Amino acid sequence: MNIEVNDVITLHNNEKHLVLADALYNDQKYYLLIQVTEDEENIKDHFKIVKEKKDTSQTILIDVKDPNELDAVGKLFKVDSE
């Protein structure tokens, strides 16, 4: 599954997130997600920075928790030129 900016993704726990930005760091894809309401009309003040889990047939996202990694990746997110 190819995730792109401005996609709304639904996770296995039924949470829905809008992909605000993406970045590539150390050959790894990272996403900045903001949670959206069930009807996908409004945003919630809840963010996640996740990275794609490699070598899986499914699309698995992993919470980034390491502060150093967050600092490094946080600076790489850019506003898309829509």
Added chain:
Amino acid sequence: MTGETYLKKLIQSELQQVKLLREEPDVDVRLVNDILWDILGLALQFDAWYDKKLQEIDQTEVVTIDEELKKRQKMVEWAKRREKALEEMFDRNDPDQKDLADLFDDIRKQALYTRVFYQSDTKFVKKQIVEREHAHKRVDELKAERGTIEREIEELKKATEDFEGFNAKLNSEFEKLITEHQIDSITDIDIESYFIAKQYLVEKISVAEKYANGITNSKLKEVFENDIKKDKEELENAERAMFLYGMGELLRENVNSFEKLLRKMNKINEYATIFERGNSERSSLTKSFIFDTIEIEKILNTPRRIAELEERINDIDVAIENAYDNVKGLREINNVINNIEPEYPIKEEIKGEVKEIEPTVITSNVEANKLNDGEYKVTKKEKAKSSLLEKIREYKKEIIAAVAMAPIIAITMGVVSALFPNNIKIGNSSQLATYIEQKVDLEPHTQVDQIDIESSTSDIVIADTIDKAINETIEDIEKQYSVTIGDQVFVSNGVKYYRNSPAAQFGQNVFETGRSGLKEGNYYVNKIALLQKDAIGQPTGHIIAVNDEPGVSAEELATSLGLAKGTYDVIMHISLGNTEGEFVEYVEGIPNNLCWIKTIDGKYLDGLSLTKSANEVLSKGRGMAR
């Protein structure tokens, strides 16, 4: 004068100099700053002096565990002394000193962690001494029991070997009884007479009793009753003489082994029981036979008893040999303290845990369990609605900038609520932007190595205010979520729990509150384990540290071990507390110790919530004793 006193006085003198300079009408800012830098340098030397002192104590050679304990206690004492000295070094009410205190904050925290670390080491050594004392006591008890058993075996063997002696002693007692009761004076002719008399008297008494019942004349009745009484006494004497005569024959039966002696005694007892049936208590004569019989039975059971006792001696020998297994020697203690891996693997002790719970393994929801904590499976992807994109468009830039600046706050608390305590709603983008600009502009002021001593007062005030706000927010997050030994935590239904910490880290053999044995409710955190994660954040099952010191938080423990965030998982162990529901320190094997629960980075999330902080629980001062 020691280095400690010298440096302290020097710092105080320089601080006084700064104060005096500040009182001058024209403050020489450059000179003040130069002195402040000097003071900072001296403070670092002061801290280093303590490091050296502690290192010196640490390197002292000791021979016994008791000496090791004294050494560790001395280190804790010095670590506390340093902590206090660093705490009191600068007066936070003085603006100059406050700046220095802030710059020195990390070193102060490090001193605190070091002290916690030393305390933990001291406790560990003390535990070995306590265990050694227990082992000493146990060994003494075992040795005493062994001695008693050996004596018993000896006596049993002696008794078995000496049948003749035992039999002779018994025969002598029997002869004494025969003489005492004049059994030899009863002849065969006497017995025949007693037998005839008995038959006659039984019949006479029976008839007389029947007749006496029908008599109304009281005088006549009294005469009859007196006659009956005399006849009964005569009957009793006749029966007793016949019994003694028979008993004499049984007592004098010759036997040549303990087995035959037991049969003889059984016959005597049986005879006595028949004669004395109806009597409320046995005579002293027959009572002694019972004791003799027991004694013989005991002797006959000797081989089995000796075998049992010898088996017990073997068990005792094994117990004595293993008594010190749980006590670590000096070298092992130092290996543990210095984190040197032993040559043999140490398995985590899980015996005795989850004793009161009869859990059932959950077999459903297998799919969900395949995901580790913090992993999400994307089940659906679609393009966002244009209305949503429209709403987010004008704030997107600010949000991304805020995330770039403080990603931890953004993902922990949300961008807006974290950065603006007044809960400014999304939409007030100008304030967000202003804040971000200020923060970015003032960023260098937060760097220790880039202090701009020429900055204007207003810049410093703004920088301080913003840094304070950020620091307080971060500290609030830390305080709110740091799992600490002694916390009372509410565990909701649906929380997963495990028999041991590696299982918790891997999510293997899962149980669930509300479905397995553990019920939803309040529990105490009485132990914290830190388990290693690999380079890509996956669990390894390797236990880095386990701590049961009340008041120690997962974060403190990790910092004292120099662990970087994200390199370990925090697994907490919970208990019910004592019978009054109060916190008690972890003691292995007590039934109130329950199970392990994995936390999310040492925070109370996902079904776990803090009911009472360890600070509150432990300040009550109750339930702390082991």
